[in-house]
Amino acid sequence: xxxxxxxxxxxxxxxxxxxxxxxxxxxxxxxxxxxxxxxxxxxxxxxxxxxxxxxxxxxxxxxxxxxxxxxxxxxxxxxxxxxxxxxxxxxxxxxxxxxxxxxxxxxxxxxxxxxxxxxxxxxxxxxxxxxxxxxxxxxxxxxxxxxxxxxxxxxxxxxxxxxxxxxxxxxxxxxxxxxxxxxxxxxxxxxxxxxxxxxxxxxxxxxxxxxxxxxxxxxxxxxxxxxxxxxxxxxxxxxxxxxxxx
Amino acid sequence: xxxxxxxxxxxxxxxxxxxxxxxxxxxxxxxxxxxxxxxxxxxxxxxxxxxxxxxxxxxxxxxxxxxxxxxxxxxxxxxxxxxxxxxxxxxxxxxxxxxxxxxxxxxxxxxxxxxxxxxxxxxxxxxxxxxxxxxxxxxxxxxxxxxxxxxxxxxxxxxxxxxxxxxxxxxxxxxxxxxxxxxxxxxxxxxxxxxxxxxxxxxxxxxxxxxxxxxxxxxxxxxxxxxxxxxxxxxxxxxxxxxxxxxxxxxxxxxxxxxxxxxxxxxxxxxxxxxxxxxxxxxxxxxxxxxxxxxxxxxxxxxxxxxxxxxxxxxxxxxxxxxxxxxxxxxxxxxxxxxxxxxxxxxxxxxxxxxxxxxxxxxxxxxx
Numbered sequence: 385x386x387x388x389x390x391x392x393x394x395x396x397x398x399x400x401x402x403x404x405x406x407x408x409x410x411x412x413x414x415x416x417x418x419x420x421x422x423x424x425x426x427x428x429x430x431x432x433x434x435x436x437x438x439x440x441x442x443x444x445x446x447x448x449x450x451x452x453x454x455x456x457x458x459x460x461x462x463x464x465x466x467x468x469x470x471x472x473x474x475x476x477x478x479x480x481x482x483x484x485x486x487x488x489x490x491x492x493x494x495x496x497x498x499x500x501x502x503x504x505x506x507x508x509x510x511x512x513x514x515x516x517x518x519x520x521x522x523x524x525x526x527x528x529x530x531x532x533x534x535x536x537x538x539x540x541x542x543x544x545x546x547x548x549x550x551x552x553x554x555x556x557x558x559x560x561x562x563x564x565x566x567x568x569x570x571x572x573x574x575x576x577x578x579x580x581x582x583x584x585x586x587x588x589x590x591x592x593x594x595x596x597x598x599x600x601x602x603x604x605x606x607x608x609x610x611x612x613x614x615x616x617x618x619x620x621x622x623x624x625x626x627x628x629x630x
Numbered sequence: 631x632x633x634x635x636x637x638x639x640x641x642x643x644x645x646x647x648x649x650x651x652x653x654x655x656x657x658x659x660x661x662x663x664x665x666x667x668x669x670x671x672x673x674x675x676x677x678x679x680x681x682x683x684x685x686x687x688x689x690x691x692x693x694x695x696x697x698x699x700x701x702x703x704x705x706x707x708x709x710x711x712x713x714x715x716x717x718x719x720x721x722x723x724x725x726x727x728x729x730x731x732x733x734x735x736x737x738x739x740x741x742x743x744x745x746x747x748x749x750x751x752x753x754x755x756x757x758x759x760x761x762x763x764x765x766x767x768x769x770x771x772x773x774x775x776x777x778x779x780x781x782x783x784x785x786x787x788x789x790x791x792x793x794x795x796x797x798x799x800x801x802x803x804x805x806x807x808x809x810x811x812x813x814x815x816x817x818x819x820x821x822x823x824x825x826x827x828x829x830x831x832x833x834x835x836x837x838x839x840x841x842x843x844x845x846x847x848x849x850x851x852x853x854x855x856x857x858x859x860x861x862x863x864x865x866x867x868x869x870x871x872x873x874x875x876x877x878x879x880x881x882x883x884x885x886x887x888x889x890x891x892x893x894x895x896x897x898x899x900x901x902x903x904x905x906x907x908x909x910x911x912x913x914x915x916x917x918x919x920x921x922x923x924x925x926x927x928x929x930x931x932x933x934x935x936x937x938x939x940x941x942x943x944x945x946x947x948x949x950x951x952x953x954x955x956x957x958x959x960x961x962x963x964x965x966x967x968x969x970x971x972x973x974x975x976x977x978x979x980x981x982x983x984x985x986x987x988x989x990x991x992x993x994x995x996x997x998x
Contacts, residue, residue: 434847435846436843455846456846456847457845457846457847457849457851458851460848461849465847465848465849466847467847468843468844468847472840472844474836474837474840476984477836481833485836485837485845485848485850486848486849488830488849489848489849492830493830494829494830497830497833533848534847534848536848537848537849
């Protein structure tokens with residue numbers, strides 16, 4: 385049984401089909417990438433599996449049972465959480481207090497929640513900044529806080545929405561390292577990302593969306609050599625021209 | 631012992647303030663204290679002003695739970711206040727039930743009304759200004775209903791008969807018992823909010839205020855916690871209604887359940903710092919004396935002038951302006967207070983947009 389599975393999920397906004405009959409499955413312990421050009425439906429798809437949108441058709445299974453119609457908070461309690469592309473830590477709260485927002489998910493008492501938050505911050509290299517105001521952190525630090533907050537809810541599956549956006553190459557390397565370390569603790573991850581080298585080096589498998597449809601899935605090697613993926617990214621005209629030159 | 635080590639200057643300040651507040655009635659009438667006060671004020675007026683500071687501090691602190699921490703901007707808290715006042719007063723006048731019991735009943739009624747407003751608003755996903763409008767609408771509806779019902783006394787309100795000077799009746803001839811009740815209510819509200827701020831509830835309320843989607847994603851059932859904040863806030867506000875009814879012994883819908891009163895409550899929290907534990911209290915210590923003291927000092931100061939006749943008079947502009955100030959001061963006593971309110975609001979909005987307490991913390995946090 386896959387830990388997370390989407391079966392033919394479709395989302396229609398008015399007359400526009402944003403996501404069309406996408407099948408998707410994630411096995412325990414994997415890092416799965418989700419890529420596609422702008423407007424491909426990645427975020428819509430993400431919102432459906434995390435409970436923010438309800439699919440018009442299809443089903444989403446988490447650990448074998450349907451989570452369609454459940455609130456995101458309920459899904460988080462079951463063991464799946466997400467981060468947001470635009471990170472908004474509470475600026476006038478400390479890093480520790482920000483991360484505690486997440487660790488309260490499974491720890492009702494402040495002291496327990498604080499202990500869990502410290503543990504997560506240790507793993508993510510945030511421990512020495514625990515007392516700093518989150519608003520004083522640079523972008524990379526704030527992204528880290530966002531990931532820490534999600535990890536502190538103690539999820540089985542984490543959905544990361546563009547955690548690399550806005551980072552310098554050096555910071556990206558650190559973040560890649562962090563994501564791997566999180567995976568090593570047994571957390572399964574789905575990442576939406578624009579930065580191709582990151583996706584290629586991190587992911588075990590990749591799904592490609594284009595115009596709301598899944599056009600390919602496979603290992604990074606399979607994806608880079610996939611013709612329809614190249615078409616989707618580069619445009620058909622360019623493909624014909626490239627073939628003509630060859 | 632650890633606790634003693636953690637004592638900071640701010641704690642000593644609080645301790646000193648508590649000492650002064652608890653002993654103030656003992657020397658309010660002394661020459662030293664009255665000598666410090668503006669002309670026209672005596673010890674009894676001082677106690678009244680202090681009592682109103684506690685009363686508004688309590689109200690604003692109650693609002694702070696839902697409005698400050700959870701970010702649900704209610705402009706209808708006067709409704710919860712009115713429900714508390716009417717519930718205990720009706721129980722007292724009709725059935726002789728002690729206002730203390732009535733206070734609990736009033737809290738239940740106000741809390742239920744808050745829950746109802748929350749259920750309706752959050753079901754339809756109303757946020758921010760739209761939630762604020764709904765709370766105003768509910769409060770207005772409630773006022774109209776109370777005005778048109780016979781058993782609530784209609785527009786004439788309820789006059790609470792003097793049944794005796796006793797704690798059971800919640801009626802006193804002296805100001806001191808009211809002073810201490812108001813002080814205790816304010817201290818309890820600070821304690822409640824302090825506990826909330828440092829617990830899961832407080833963290834979740836703030837998370838919801840900042841970003842509802844992000845809060846949901848980390849496992850916070852936002853509807854549940856928003857309802858919790860509004861219900862708790864409404865119930866606490868209801869208790870203040872009972873206090874007010876017993877203190878003034880007369881309640882009318884036009885005084886109680888009006889938007890202006892809701893704004894008085896909200897204003898203190900915003901000035902002091904919404905979403906902080908001491909903000910509403912500091913706000914009340916700043917704003918309440920402005921309203922109360924100016925009313926006492928200027929009452930009757932320039933009575934008998936009408937604005938039209940003043941503007942038609944052929945006198946120098948400077949004199950006209952000073953007479954205009956008199957006019958404002960005389961206009962129900964609240965005119966000048968409103969001007970001062972406006973001035974303070976402008977200063978705070980420009981200089982301390984998050985309120986006085988966060989501003990103080992940023993400037994002097996290292997000394998505290």
